[in-house]
Amino acid sequence: MADFKFDLVSPERRLAEMDATEVQIPGADGDMTAMADHAPTITTLRPGILAVTHAGGVEEYIVSGGFAEISPTGVSVLAEKAIPRAEITAEQMQKLVDEAHAAHQSAAELGQGVDEADMIRNAMVDVAGLVGA
């Protein structure tokens, strides 16, 4: 098996660091899965679920945005907020959704970045649906 590292950091702390076989990333333009020897890529994230497959199983994290750096030897995800899916509570999820709504509202008032805020809000609502289900 090729050497492939997964790294998840937020501004406040390092959330995860492990060997992985594949990482599924909620890219801004659609989901993508990175495996060893992937072409070097940098992509922005939309709110979604980041799934890491490693020898011991699958770890899932809810991310609110940020970006991912993919290289042939690993993936570094720099997320602004990330919470393990198993640990997220209904209130936390609701808070994230509320924040997305608020950001959308203020974008609409300012009249700039509306499309982006719209995309983020919709993605966040989708995530909430997935997690709630």
Next chain:
Amino acid sequence: MANLKDLKNRISSVKSTRKITKAMQMVAAAKLRRAQEAAEMSRPYTERFNAVMAGLAASAGGEGAPKLLAGTGSDNVHLLVVMTAERGLCGGFNGNIAKKAKAHAADLKAAGKTVKIITVGKKGRDAIKRDLEQDFIAHVDLTEVKRIGYENAQDIARDVLARFDGEEFDVATIFYAKFVNVVTQIPTAQQIIPFEAPEGADADSGTLYDYEPSEEAILADLLPRAVATQIFAALLENGASEQGARMSAMDNATRNAGEMIDKLTIEYNRSRQAVITNELIEIISGAEAL
């Protein structure tokens, strides 16, 4: 010779001062450890981020680059974000940052530029307002914040970016103290708009990345985040510096109080002995007179 009762009172008051400074020193030591941990935890993110940004900035820094990277084309109006502590009693910490900011403002003014100042932290606001009242535009209050979070940095960044979009300034610089160790904190000025890679960030220049959605879109997305990230890193450094400065200031104060107590105690003993000698002389000369 001062009278005995006064001396005794002074000794006990210096003793209680020493207790207080000792306690403050220990509290600062505990807080310093936490602040350093927080700064270390954020380092992986900041380092990766700066490496990616430096690479992007190098390859996309040409024509038509976003204003946050390329600048507005002029540098007439400077925004200084001065970050200090909410509390005093930490040696020269607040004063040094304010002094650096004031010197910078004076240089800019001498060159005919306009200066606007935002302060973070009460102590800096007081120092800046005393001399540069007319340039002061806003203050960010973190008195209620127990632990600096990324949200605090995001709030400040949002405010700064809104002002940039409103064309209120051309260049933004943050002032904070870089933590070296407990006795050394270096007041530092760092330009955040237009983006300048902080020293020590080495671009992964060897790797050519694919960008999704596109290089421009990513750059536009990352530049505002870069502002927040740099402010966050500065806030954490500042937090550690503040506690370090307070710790060494309080250590000095404790030691000074100890010295003072020793001196006062000697004086007290001497005056007591003098009183006794005096009394003896009086008794003896009284007996001789009989």
